[in-house]
Amino acid sequence: MNIHPLLVHFPIALLSVYAVFECLRFKKLLELREWFYIKATFLFLGGLGALAAAKAGDFGKSLFPAEMNIIHVHENFAKLTIIIFGLLALIYLGIFIDNVWGERIRRSSFGSAWEAMIAVDKKVFIGPVLVPGAAIGLLSLIVTGTLGASIVYGVTNDPVTQLVSRIFVRP
Numbered sequence: 001m002n003i004h005p006l007l008v009h010f011p012i013a014l015l016s017v018y019a020v021f022e023c024l025r026f027k028k029l030l031e032l033r034e035w036f037y038i039k040a041t042f043l044f045l046g047g048l049g050a051l052a053a054a055k056a057g058d059f060g061k062s063l064f065p066a067e068m069n070i071i072h073v074h075e076n077f078a079k080l081t082i083i084i085f086g087l088l089a090l091i092y093l094g095i096f097i098d099n100v101w102g103e104r105i106r107r108s109s110f111g112s113a114w115e116a117m118i119a120v121d122k123k124v125f126i127g128p129v130l131v132p133g134a135a136i137g138l139l140s141l142i143v144t145g146t147l148g149a150s151i152v153y154g155v156t157n158d159p160v161t162q163l164v165s166r167i168f169v170r171p
Helices: 004-023 027-031 033-063 065-106 113-155 159-168
Strands: none
Touching: 004 033, 004 065, 004 113, 027 159, 033 065, 065 113, 065 159, 113 159
16 A cells, blocks of 8 residues: 555645745744744654655555656655755754753853854854745755656646656656
8 A cells, every 4th residue: 555645745735834934034923932943843744754755655666667757756856855854954953952952052061062053053054044945945845746746647637747747857
């Protein structure tokens, strides 16, 4: 039984919502401490779900032997999507650890190193990386999902699957 279709829709939804939330840069939202945790929850749960869906997809490949050309491209985009959102999750993880245990770490022998790492995380990665990363991750997620639809329903299913297949899949 192929459980990939059952698992894949949750990470698509969670990561899509995360990406939209990350791109909402309203000052009132950014000032809310909860906003960070809301986005982090969508990102972490979506990332874990994406890993589970990818593993389930490995088992379901044999069901579509005629579509191996598309499956390889779909797999590559799925890996790219997981890498992008995984890197974003690492940025969030650093901030989360700092929020929870930062004071304790600062008082330890790693204090100055931790302070430098968090300064880089907050100043370098937060602004220039999170929003473009979320947007690129969302685009990669859309392409991955469209290629998945091409595998199941065929490349002539709708204009979007035709376009994406024409751009990314070799005949």
